[in-house]
Amino acid sequence: MKKYPDLKDCALKRIPAGVRSFICLLIILSIITASPANSKASNGRELSEEIEKQLNSGHLWLTFPASTKKFYQQRKFDANWITTDTEAKQTWQAMLMLDCVLQFGLSYEDYHYNDHLPSMLHDILEAPDKVSLSRQARFEIMLTDDMITFINQLHYGVLNPQFSSANIDTASAAVVRAEAVLKNAMKEDKFMRAIADVQPRSKEYESLQEYLSSAVQYLDNCYELPRGELRHVAMNMERLRWAGITDKNFLMVNIPSYVLKYYHQDSIYRFKVIVGTPKDPTPSLQSELKYFITAPDRKLPARIFIEDVVPNAIRDHAYLENNHYTIYDRQGRYVNPDHDKLMEIKQKPSVYFARQSSGCDNAFGAVVFRFPNVYAISIHDTPEKQLFEKEERAFSQSSIRVEQPAQLAALLLEHDHAKGSVAAMQKAIAAYKNKRFNLNRAVPVKVVYLTCESEGGKLTTYKDIYNLDKSLELAMFDLERPLSKM
Structure with a gap:
């Protein structure tokens, strides 16, 4: 039987x-x-x-x-x-x-x-x-x-x-x-x-x-x-299946909650973030963080250079200097931005680009955490600290701005068995010194779009800021x- x-x-x-x-x-x-x-x-x-x-x-x-x-x-x-x-x-x-x-x-x-x-x-x-x-x-x-x-x-x-x-x-x-x-x-x-x-x-x-x-x-x-x-x-x-999370140690940015979580073993460290506007959304992605830079300079995205920098520079001859912008051609040669040259750049902007030097007004702030991705975005500091006080924080142009970046950098170094480098990092930030800090072990980066999360059996929902839920549903x-x- x-x-x-x-x-x-x-x-x-x-x-x-x-x-x-x-x-x-x-x-x-x-x-x-x-x-x-x-x-x-x-x-x-x-x-x-x-x-x-x-x-x-x-x-x-x-x-x-x-x-x-x-x-x-x-x-x-x-x-x-x-x-x-x-x-x-x-x-x-x-x-x-x-x-x-x-x-x-x-x-x-x-x-x-x-x-x-x-x-x-x-x-x-x-x-x-x-x-x-x-x-x-x-x-x-x-x-x-x-x-x-x-x-x-x-x-x-x-x-x-x-x-x-x-x-x-x-x-x-x-x-x-x-x-x-x-x-x-x-x-x-x-x-x-x-x-x-x-x-x-x-x-x-x-x-x-x-x-x-x-x-x-x-x-x-x-x-x-x-x-x-x-x-x-x-x-x-x-969406979490798409993220491919397999490690205990990783950085996860949830766009709708405006929060970065750094997971290390059984600890979770939370940081407020600012994400892209609906016009310039922050993309979901997977990558690895292998280094960060203090007092970084910044190559401007092409769209910002074409739509913002060049028109403002034509209207205000002091705009480039006040914002620490320098223009180069595609061969990396310095361009003297007089009025005639700016008008020429306006006609053919794709063969030029601009960089913003390090300093307190740099949009990257004191620290930038770089990781390879096709969108050319990063996690970085910002001089606009007051924006972190707002409940909804979709203000950036795709990239992710993080509150207390020096604290995040220190945690990454400590957990990378490089606690001795923390003081050097803090000194470089204070002096606006451009310095690269490599990590011995890469930290996975997961940028996700979760419009709800559960904690302690309670469900929390977030605003669908990019209106992505309906299409997925x-x-x-x-x-x-x-x-x-x-």
Whole structure:
């Protein structure tokens, strides 16, 4: 007598909402454990041949076709989920996890539920002769594709701007390979924990997921799309997946909250920031901070040079000197900015640029923290200290201005085992001395756009200053994302 759950007449979706939600919550917390499932197929070689045939047919609509095929190629196309000589606990747990994707902030629309119903698995295990070989193979393949989809969505998100589904599926250099995660998870006693471990490891993500999980269990039907507040939480969990946070030590700027958090081990240091205006928004990005500079000079962005500096210099002959600006041509040669030359520059501004020398009026202030990015933005000091007193602080031209930059610089040096350099840094700032301080270990930089955060079970929402929520909501919940046909 087989000792697997008898779900023929009570599939998880038919269980009363409260009981079903409680089961889902247990899954999220990885409480349920199981022993590895045996990989021997119920119909042996015939089933393996049918799996191979279907994968090679080009007739299956899969989300991650290359990854799914690779998973079975490594098994010589043997079945993974259908087994006769174990309790198939891994299979049931996989299906339970997929049945509760809402509690991970994901959507049921991305999965092939009708191809691996619990009642079908019951029939395959109880009376395999009544289920065609073709249908068994399809059950196998679709459940694998869904688990690979689930793993990728947990790690990369659904709409990651840097990693499309096609890119994740075919790129061998992807950090997380879902088919490998699934293969290893099948060997683990704690199958569900092994799958869930691919999620971001940040306090922000964990707090939002806990909030979502605890809220969903009180819904009458956890199989509907999340609405209102819960949809808002799911969207911001998605953004945190894009950030790719894997380290305990990193800098994170949340644009809508106007806060920079420096995480080091178990400590969090908070700093107020000023971010870009809606006209000049600060972009979300990932990078690494390897050095900072005291008393920096500043190369002006081309748009500021063309739209602000040149017109002001033409109107006021003292403007360049008063603001410590110097103009150069593209070969780096100094340009004498008399009126005639300025009019010539106005006609062809793209072949010139300006730098602002260090000093108390420099827009970068006393310190600039530079990190590579295509937007050419940085985190830096500012002479406009009064702006930090305002509640809403979207005033900059893309870059990020930070309050108390010397304190942040000192923390970075101390945690980089360079505490002896703190005094030299403070002296360089006081003397407006241009000096570079290199870090022995690069610190990841994550600039994110979170319009809500959870702390202590309380949800805090922020103003959507760049009006990005609506487009993400439509993309995540209302627009159909086509699958890839093999």
